[in-house]
Amino acid sequence: xxxxxxxxxxxxxxxxxxxxxxxxxxxxxxxxxxxxxxxxxxxxxxxxxxxxxxxxxxxxxxxxxxxxxxxxxxxxxxxxxxxxxxxxxxxxxxxxxxxxxxxxxxxxx
Amino acid sequence: xxxxxxxxxxxxxxxxxxxxxxxxxxxxxxxxxxxxxxxxxxxxxxxxxxxxxxxxxxxxxxxxxxxxxxxxxxxxxxxxxxxxxxxxxxxxxxxxxxxxxxxxxxxxx
DNA sequence: CTACATTACTCTACCTGTCAAAGTAATTTT
DNA sequence: AAAATTACTTTGACAGGTAGAGTAATGTAG
Numbered sequence: 428x429x430x431x432x433x434x435x436x437x438x439x440x441x442x443x444x445x446x447x448x449x450x451x452x453x454x455x456x457x458x459x460x461x462x463x464x465x466x467x468x469x470x471x472x473x474x475x476x477x478x479x480x481x482x483x484x485x486x487x488x489x490x491x492x493x494x495x496x497x498x499x500x501x502x503x504x505x506x507x508x509x510x511x512x513x514x515x516x517x518x519x520x521x522x523x524x525x526x527x528x529x530x531x532x533x534x535x536x
Numbered sequence: 537x538x539x540x541x542x543x544x545x546x547x548x549x550x551x552x553x554x555x556x557x558x559x560x561x562x563x564x565x566x567x568x569x570x571x572x573x574x575x576x577x578x579x580x581x582x583x584x585x586x587x588x589x590x591x592x593x594x595x596x597x598x599x600x601x602x603x604x605x606x607x608x609x610x611x612x613x614x615x616x617x618x619x620x621x622x623x624x625x626x627x628x629x630x631x632x633x634x635x636x637x638x639x640x641x642x643x644x645x
Numbered sequence: 646c647t648a649c650a651t652t653a654c655t656c657t658a659c660c661t662g663t664c665a666a667a668g669t670a671a672t673t674t675t
Numbered sequence: 676a677a678a679a680t681t682a683c684t685t686t687g688a689c690a691g692g693t694a695g696a697g698t699a700a701t702g703t704a705g
Binding site: 540541543544545547580581582583586587590604605606608609 | 691692693694695698699700701702
């Protein structure tokens, strides 16, 4: 399992990326992350909903209630134009960061 | 400039890596990071000394006072055996993390 | 020689993001 | 009817990063 300090700061972008693909609700995103990472990372519920609050406040995502199919009522999120721009920037930032950290992490093997 | 949340969690490893190369003191490390990253990342003094305290408490580094050449008295740090092992693990962890984040950040261009 | 810049380290208070824990509620399975 | 699963929310605590202020020694310019 990846430590939270390591993934910290990337969560906003990861969530945005998943919502970009299609509108999604919290529980679904949580399962999707576990699935795609093969359980190497599992987002905690409290963390996920904190991310939603933050992103919605910054108007990077919007929410609406979907029809209930099973379990509690689903709250869906869609990405905004602002959110798409933010995500694009985040991806660029990630590339730069990756190179910088590699500067210190490489050349030891 | 890289945001602190993005680099957070990697700082311990970066500092350890620099001390592994040779014994170093705080101010030197700060300048070295700015130099190597071409000022794309500058560690804040308070942050750096917080890292030292944390690493020393965990016995990953040890400190001793060096001879004063210019300015205040220099406090040098050397990496311990435990520190070397920790660094090695951190580097492995970084490789895994990089792949996981790439899972979400790639395939959008 | 004296003021200023630079080198060098320390401490405190604060902010932000993550998360454990506990709770609410609807639906499905046993 | 009870238990499991789906689904969301809130509160409080904790850890890492940082602004800002302070201490102190050495080098440099006028």
